[in-house]
Amino acid sequence: MPFALSVHGLTKKFGNFTAVENISFDVEDGKFFSILGPSGCGKTTLLRMIAGFYRQDGGTILFNGEDMSSVPPNRRPVNLVFQNLALFPMMNVFENVAFGLRRRGEKGSGVARKVNDMLERVGLPDSGEKQISQLSGGQKQRIAIARCLVLDPAVLLLDEPLGALDAKLREHMKVELKTLQANVGTTFVYITHDQSEAMVMSDTVAVMNKGTFEQTGSPQELYHRPRSSFVAQFVGNNNRFLIVPSRDDGGAPAGLYAGRFSFILDDACRSLQDGIPCEMFVRPEAMVIEPGSDTPGFNRMPVQVRAVLFDGGNSRLLVIPEGTEDEIVVMLPQTGLYDHIRAGDRIMVGWDPGISLCFAGNGGKPYDER
């Protein structure tokens, strides 16, 4: 069975700037595929090429195995939920949903039946007569999706459709979109810069940076086994240490941090070249506060608490490793065990070397979220 969407070697240039560079991927039928990347990474350009609004400078786009690289947007079996939704304000809900059907030449009761079925499926029956301006943010969302799904597209593209919603509604819509996709079984290709959206909803996530895919995999894979420094920083929160690899007395890999702490490194870091600075990542939840001094093979580091960031189940400590300026985030379990910790305290933190990750070179520059 052919893939719902297959992209091979897709490239797009604007003048000298290469917005999308030689991207290839396949999306299985019925899957939820996300493209995650910071703004300006080229994800919208990629999406517009798939939809047909941009002509690619190279590569092919196949829907269900059929090459549609040069088919105009209105003849592609793909529909797009726009970032601003682009619902037609001069039409009511029914006319919006019926628009595509009527453009296909469908008429009469068939249109009405399909539209009403679709409105029911997105949980908004009897809203056909409403004006777009009468809908809430979440309802508009659903109508924009219904308008596309009624055409039964091979692939539904979504361009950060949750961006305009407030935080609470966004959380709710994440779950709702996921359920909706599972129910209708249409292939979704979802674009976002919000890693949480991508993680919660997707079967597969592609992390995009500077016009190329850095890594494609399940959310779990991306989180636990990032293959690049960028993915490690972009997916989930991470603490970053600049270290210089060396060997300990027994010849096992070790890393010198800030010129004063020597960390035990994971076996996976064996390939690093001694003496050349590299990055090591440890997730906040992998950090242990006041680890027992009896655990062998554990990394330990004295730190000073700069701030206690209480946020319920997501509470953290902001700490400074002694003798450095770096800020490290440590998860603060709300078990009552650590309630005594105050800003200014000196404590120990530690982690199991097996869960740290190392990446060679990157010029030592952190990825800047802004």
Add this chain to the structure above:
Amino acid sequence: MIRSLPNQPAYIAGYRLYIGLYFAFLFAPLLVTCVLAFNDSQFPALPWKGFTLEWFTGALPHRMGIFHDRVNLDSIWASVQVAFWVTLLSTAVGVCAAFLFEQEHFPLKGLLYFLMLAPLVIPGVILGISILLFANSLGLFVENRWGIDVGLLRPGFWLVVLGQFSFIATLVTLIVSARLRKFDRTLEEAAMNLGAGRLAAIWFITLRFLRPAIVGAAAVAFLMSFENFNTTLFLVGSETTLPINLYLQVRDGSTPVINAISFLLIVGTSTAAVANLYFSRRQV
């Protein structure tokens, strides 16, 4: 100072007086004109000699009401016809120009845009004479060259239509452009994404979005044409439009028939204007 700040009563009272005087100044001539249309007198002047409708309905030789006044009725009909064609032409071309300047990119666009604005700052009189002279020269040229006499190029109905169209199209362009600028192009893309061709997208989405502006612009075009004097003055032939005809009558003396016509025009245009305002506000 302003409504949200404390103001002295004298300031408010003085201001209200000023505004009152201003509106008296604004409406006095119109009100007087309207009232005297119903005065039972041979002249549009005081004293008040009683109420009459004869200046509308009268059919006597010395009291020819507007409804029986052939000359004035003909000129009204001529104005309506001119306004109809001007509205049609300027709306069509103005909408094209709005699309051209808002959505297309081409060389010398700036120059063309400047030319489009030019009729706004060219006095109507100049527009009138330059079109008259050009049409005349063109007519002479065609006649000498091919021996054809083109009636279109002589002062008359179609030259009036063209002359008024030449600047009213600019107004339409500006009104429609202002709305088109607020149009979200992704709506057109969404329509194409849902299977509409470019023409269908324009027809179903863009033009529908522009409809209030187009209707408003057409109304403005009709009114502007209906009462145009300056440009028309030089282009008019034997078939005079209403403003020209009224001008000739006012210049040579006046009868209350003019008041009657004015009354109808004031009532008609202000109703149309208020309706237009009402609908354009509601459609924002």
Add this chain to the structure above:
Amino acid sequence: MNGRIRLNWGFLFFFLPVALWLLLLIVLPHAELLRLSFTSSRPGGFTLQNYMAFFSEPIYWLTFVRTAFYSVIVTFLVMVIALPVAFYITKVARVRAGGFLMVLILVPFWVSELIRVYGWIILLRESGVINRLFTSIGLFSRPIEMLYNDVTMIMGLVYTSMLFMVVPIVGVMDALDDSLIEAAYDLGASKTAIWRTIIIPHCMPGMVSGGIIVFMLVLGSYLTPNLMGGKNSLWFTEQIYNQIILYFNWNQGAAFGFLLLILSSLVIWAGLRVTGQKLSRVVQ
């Protein structure tokens, strides 16, 4: 968005009507106007005669200077009267009352200039309404002719062009955030200081566009000076009319027309230059 997907016929569909309009009704007629103004009426060769006549006959250039001078005065008067009115409507009156007053201001705008002038004529002439009223209450001992002098003519011009100043000023004043005035008041500014430092600078774009439109309209007006001005208050447009329609001297008329066009363009250009604005912004 990308031009490559768009077909060229769409562009031509928008471009052709606009290009025809601007070429045939704006560019060529004015080129012809320029050519004729340098052409002698009888042999048809190149001549400066038409422009020489303008400078050698005092009646011509005096009329020209008078027209320009009065147009500036009228523009200034209109601005001074309109500013407080616009301020009242947008900032002092209650919001709903302001909206209603705005509609009221717009209504006379739709009524033909001719009818508005006619209203003034029946108000002001010797047998007019005001004379009748004032003599009957004993204010005047006998009727006074109030028409046909420069003051009345200027008042008429102020009246007919007033609305083109109020509308743009109301537009910019509406956009002035009340809190700016409140802040200035709170910081201890006097009324004059607020006007000088906050309101006037903010309203400059509206005042300039209103000024340009009013100046252009007044300069090119024909009806009001013709019907309300006296025998001695000749307006330059009347000179043009006389040359073209009465004396049938089209070359002379073309030269006059071109001079008027140059004057209005110069003043508009200077106005834009001084305030550092662009024509495209001002007309919107």
